[in-house]
Amino acid sequence: MFRLSYYQQLSQHIGSMTVRQKYDIDRHDVRLRSLHLHTSLLALFYFSYTLVDIFLLPDVAFRSVLLRALIVGPPTVMLFAYYKRPVSIRRKELAAVLVVCLATVAWCAVLIGSENPHVLGYFYAGLVFLMVLTIVLIPPFEYSLYGSLFVFACLYATIGFLAGTDRGYVMNHLALSVPVLVLTLIANYRFCAESLRLYLENVSVETLREELAARNAELERISHVDPLTGLANRRALDRHAAELQRQPPRQSYLAVIIVDVDYFKTFNDCYGHAEGDRCLRAVARAIRTACDADDVVCRFGGEEFLILRSEYSPRPRCALALAENIRYKVASLAIPHQPTQEGKVTVSVGVCSGPFDPEAELERLIKTADIALYEAKREGRNRVRYGSHATGNALPHFPIFSLNADSAT
Numbered sequence: 001m002f003r004l005s006y007y008q009q010l011s012q013h014i015g016s017m018t019v020r021q022k023y024d025i026d027r028h029d030v031r032l033r034s035l036h037l038h039t040s041l042l043a044l045f046y047f048s049y050t051l052v053d054i055f056l057l058p059d060v061a062f063r064s065v066l067l068r069a070l071i072v073g074p075p076t077v078m079l080f081a082y083y084k085r086p087v088s089i090r091r092k093e094l095a096a097v098l099v100v101c102l103a104t105v106a107w108c109a110v111l112i113g114s115e116n117p118h119v120l121g122y123f124y125a126g127l128v129f130l131m132v133l134t135i136v137l138i139p140p141f142e143y144s145l146y147g148s149l150f151v152f153a154c155l156y157a158t159i160g161f162l163a164g165t166d167r168g169y170v171m172n173h174l175a176l177s178v179p180v181l182v183l184t185l186i187a188n189y190r191f192c193a194e195s196l197r198l199y200l201e202n203v204s205v206e207t208l209r210e211e212l213a214a215r216n217a218e219l220e221r222i223s224h225v226d227p228l229t230g231l232a233n234r235r236a237l238d239r240h241a242a243e244l245q246r247q248p249p250r251q252s253y254l255a256v257i258i259v260d261v262d263y264f265k266t267f268n269d270c271y272g273h274a275e276g277d278r279c280l281r282a283v284a285r286a287i288r289t290a291c292d293a294d295d296v297v298c299r300f301g302g303e304e305f306l307i308l309r310s311e312y313s314p315r316p317r318c319a320l321a322l323a324e325n326i327r328y329k330v331a332s333l334a335i336p337h338q339p340t341q342e343g344k345v346t347v348s349v350g351v352c353s354g355p356f357d358p359e360a361e362l363e364r365l366i367k368t369a370d371i372a373l374y375e376a377k378r379e380g381r382n383r384v385r386y387g388s389h390a391t392g393n394a395l396p397h398f399p400i401f402s403l404n405a406d407s408a409t
């Protein structure tokens with residue numbers, strides 16, 4: 001498969017940022033930790049090599065101490081302070097590369113003045129600076145390249161001034177330094193490209209994961225919504241019932257209200273299925289507006305709706321008032337339904353309420369509300385009936401009915 005090169009990938013965009021910017025921001029902490037660790041190690045090596053200078057090249061010992069301590073010491077301290085500043089990781093890496101270049105210059109300046117015969121052997125240690133800039137600090141490839149070329153030039157500018165240098169020595173040195181330069185640069189490039197590739201893979205996996213989570217959340221939402229009315233569906237009711245069992249409500253009483261559209265089959269037959277759908281949507285809206293936000297309102301069946309309400313009081317008055325309000329609101333919509341006695345769409349309502357017991361089935365409350373609904377239908381429809389939680393029977397005359405009796409017909 002075709003793959004973009006490292007630099008092409010860096011200049012691509014993720015949202016409003018280039019990959020390079022986002023990569024630098026996201027990987028800042030990891031790269032800084034590595035930079036910190038390696039700078040500390042390198043500083044330890046570099047300054048402890050003053051001892052090597054003193055033992056190996058005693059004629060330039062004083063100069064070594066002076067140059068290492070006064071020329072390289074302060075920038076090294078400043079480098080650690082710079083790592084703490086809120087600047088991009090690239091700048092910090094560039095600063096580290098510059099300090100290594102400066103350390104190379106200082107080291108070369110120490111060696112130039114030495115007449116000691118060990119200086120030629122010791123000079124091979126200069127290749128370590130190339131390795132530091134490529135495979136130890138692992139800065140971005142361009143910094144690695146420019147830094148290495150600078151160090152390489154610095155070493156070969158120095159080599160001519162070393163005591164005892166001849167053409168053979170230079171050739172030997174080149175035979176080692178050129179492969180080190182090229183191979184460590186290749187290693188740096190491959191490391192940078194591979195890190196970027198892994199990072200981009202992570203980003204795309206993360207993006208996919210987020211998209212999937214959003215789609216799952218949407219699917220979950222849709223699967224609990226009735227598409228016609230927008231109310232909760234039966235599945236949502238089951239989930240809510242399970243939640244009630246798991247985590248009983250603070251209020252210790254539960255009311256179940258079942259609302260059924262009267263003579264809806266006739267409505268469909270008379271006005272058509274599409275009009276029937278519109279009617280169901282209007283009834284659903286009326287029910288929703290009559291209920292509180294805390295009430296669970298769901299489409300229970302074709303033209304049947306169910307409301308679950310948690311209550312503080314054992315008295316059914318509150319649930320009955322809500323049921324009556326629903327009946328009134330639907331009747332007030334005045335949706336024509338000619339074949340019926342009222343000439344408009346009405347609903348019958350069955351209510352049941354009782355103490356909430358997580359062990360007892362919600363089914364029992366629903367069953368009793370259904371019996372009350374059946375009674376409401378049987379008694380002529382467009383009314384509210386209450387079912388006794390204790391006996392499971394509909395109560396023919398509960399006091400609240402004096403309110404409703406045909407008030408919105």
Ligand SMILES: Nc1nc2c(ncn2[C@@H]2O[C@H](COP(=O)(O)OP(=O)(O)OP(=O)(O)O)[C@@H](O)[C@H]2O)c(=O)[nH]1
Nearest residue numbers: 260261262263264265266268273276277302303377
């Ligand atoms: N338009 C439409 N009709 C539906 C939908 N779901 C169920 N129905 C219809 O609702 C009607 C319910 O009829 P029945 O159960 O006989 O009850 P009813 O005619 O309302 O009579 P009562 O309930 O006894 O007053 C059936 O004709 C179903 O086809 C729906 O989503 N849209």
